[in-house]
Amino acid sequence: xxxxxxxxxxxxxxxxxxxxxxxxxxxxxxxxxxxxxxxxxxxxxxxxxxxxxxxxxxxxxxxxxxxxxxxxxxxxxxxxxxxxxxxxxxxxxxxxxxxxxxxxxxxxxxxxxxxxxxxxxxxxxxxxxxxxxxxxxxxxxxxxxxxxxxxxxxxxxxxxxxxxxxxxxxxxxxxxxxxxxxxxxxxxxxxxxxxxxxxxxxxxxxxxxxxxxxxxxxxxxxxxxxxxxxxxxxxxxxxxxxxxxxxxxxxxxxxxxxxxxxxxxxxxxxxxxxxxxxxxxxxxxxxxxxxxxxxxxxxxxxxxxxxxxxxxxxxxxxxxxxxxxxxxxxxxxxxxxxxxxxxxxxxxxxxxxxxxxxxxxxxxxxxxxxxxxxxxxxxxxxxxxxxxxxxxxxx
Numbered sequence: 001x002x003x004x005x006x007x008x009x010x011x012x013x014x015x016x017x018x019x020x021x022x023x024x025x026x027x028x029x030x031x032x033x034x035x036x037x038x039x040x041x042x043x044x045x046x047x048x049x050x051x052x053x054x055x056x057x058x059x060x061x062x063x064x065x066x067x068x069x070x071x072x073x074x075x076x077x078x079x080x081x082x083x084x085x086x087x088x089x090x091x092x093x094x095x096x097x098x099x100x101x102x103x104x105x106x107x108x109x110x111x112x113x114x115x116x117x118x119x120x121x122x123x124x125x126x127x128x129x130x131x132x133x134x135x136x137x138x139x140x141x142x143x144x145x146x147x148x149x150x151x152x153x154x155x156x157x158x159x160x161x162x163x164x165x166x167x168x169x170x171x172x173x174x175x176x177x178x179x180x181x182x183x184x185x186x187x188x189x190x191x192x193x194x195x196x197x198x199x200x201x202x203x204x205x206x207x208x209x210x211x212x213x214x215x216x217x218x219x220x221x222x223x224x225x226x227x228x229x230x231x232x233x234x235x236x237x238x239x240x241x242x243x244x245x246x247x248x249x250x251x252x253x254x255x256x257x258x259x260x261x262x263x264x265x266x267x268x269x270x271x272x273x274x275x276x277x278x279x280x281x282x283x284x285x286x287x288x289x290x291x292x293x294x295x296x297x298x299x300x301x302x303x304x305x306x307x308x309x310x311x312x313x314x315x316x317x318x319x320x321x322x323x324x325x326x327x328x329x330x331x332x333x334x335x336x337x338x339x340x341x342x343x344x345x346x347x348x349x350x351x352x353x354x355x356x357x358x359x360x361x362x363x364x365x366x367x368x369x370x371x372x373x374x375x376x377x378x379x380x381x382x383x384x385x386x387x388x389x390x391x392x393x394x395x
Contacts, residue, residue: 015278016198020047021092027065037065044068046075050082051200054125058089062097094239098199103188105134106169108176108182119153123188145173151263161191168196182329217329221295225278228291235284238291239276241299247391248384249300250312251293254281257380261312264384273391274310275300310387314380343375 005380019034019299020028031037045059051195053059058073058080073339079088105123109116117137122130134155139145147166154166156334168189177186189196197199248265252258267276276299280292300311364371 016095018093018095020096021076022075022090027069027134037068037094043097044066044071044092044094044117046089047090047091047199050085052082056080056082065094068094079244097198098190098192100192100199102190103199104165104186104190104196105188106172106186108173108181108184110141110181111142115141115143115151115173115176117145117153117169119169121157123186127187142177146168153186164191164194165196186334207258221299225292225295232282232284232288232319234281235282235288237280237288239278239292241276243272243275244299245303245305245324247273247307247309248312248387249275249296249309250278250314251296252279252312254313255279257314261314261381261384265388266379268388269304270388273388308391309323310390312383314383362386 006333012224017034017036019037021029021030027189043061044063058075060067060094063071063291064385069123074378077090078094103124105118105120105124105127107116107118115138118134119136120130120134121129122133127134137152146285147170148155150166150169155160155185159167171270172184175181184201186201187197188200189198191197193305221241222239225237229235238255238258248270250258250261252261256378258277262274265271276296278296280289282359284292296311300309321375359374363369364373370390372383374383
């Protein structure tokens with residue numbers, strides 16, 4: 001809203017009000033903070049990245065807040081299926097009910113070379129059935145939206161609303177560019193006292209915190225790493241489990257390295273055996289590396305089935321990384337019986353490299369785990385091949 005007011009030349013405000021409700025929301029506290037919730041008719045719907053909510057009975061109109069609470073309670077956390085994707089509803093949004101007679105559609109999408117702007121006078125729940133009435137224009141990336149370019153979108157609008165909607169489209173597109181959106185959709189927006197007002201919108205606006213996409217649930221492990229990542233002052237810690245029973249696991253430094261390792265394992269035909277997609281970077285503290293390492297090992301050994309597993313530790317050039325200190329974290333008191341099916345294949349570069357590699361070689365003898373240790377002479381893709389050879393030879 002503040003960006004809309006900043007960009008439009010006569011300082012018009014967009015008086016949007018909304019609150020999110022999740023399983024941790026204190027409803028009494030919300031009402032105290034937002035008194036309009038108890039004095040106006042309300043709309044409630046899932047605030048997640050999927051459509052067709054109205055057609056699926058997930059939107060309720062003209063409710064009192066007590067009815068909103070009941071509606072949410074009956075549906076929060078319940079699994080639904082939308083377009084073949086199943087998942088729980090974790091977040092609802094509550095807004096004032098806005099009486100209206102007209103519904104318009106607006107969509108802006110950026111591509112590598114072009115931006116498209118689509119507009120229709122027939123927005124709302126039946127937009128797909130009226131897709132032939134949607135008009136689209138294309139602009140080169142970075143270009144401004146002039147009245148001449150915008151004209152085809154609003155050509156058939158009545159004169160009394162044409163200028164207002166044209167100005168609204170131009171401001172939204174300017175905002176889209178200014179805040180580096182890649183996608184923004186309003187379906188529908190309407191006119192309130194002659195001014196455009198979004199009734200439903202997909203995209204970022206202000207400081208709203210968006211929930212995870214529909215169908216994606218954060219596991220306890222990922223939640224732990226996510227909290228660790230939020231607390232760190234400079235580092236980046238990312239961890240996603242792809243296959244809990246996977247036989248190839250990675251602990252790599254740097255976002256580029258994790259892409260190379262994951263892509264290589266996939267290119268070699270073993271994507272289904274990749275246990276995780278993860279990386280740590282930005283010189284994490286010793287304790288952060290230790291906690292991150294424990295998560296990797298715990299996940300890699302959580303489903304013992306008698307089959308061998310390979311753990312690839314590595315990365316690219318990291319001038320800021322103390323390799324010796326990093327590798328020292330792997331002195332983990334696991335028994336030989338527990339770890340004997342794991343292979344640790346390592347590759348690291350730069351700071352204190354010889355000392356770090358020596359620590360890793362000694363660690364293999366200490367805990368009874370076969371470890372192959374390499375320096376800059378080895379390639380990242382090459383050690384992925386070794387990991388695959390290890391698990392297939394032992395199968």
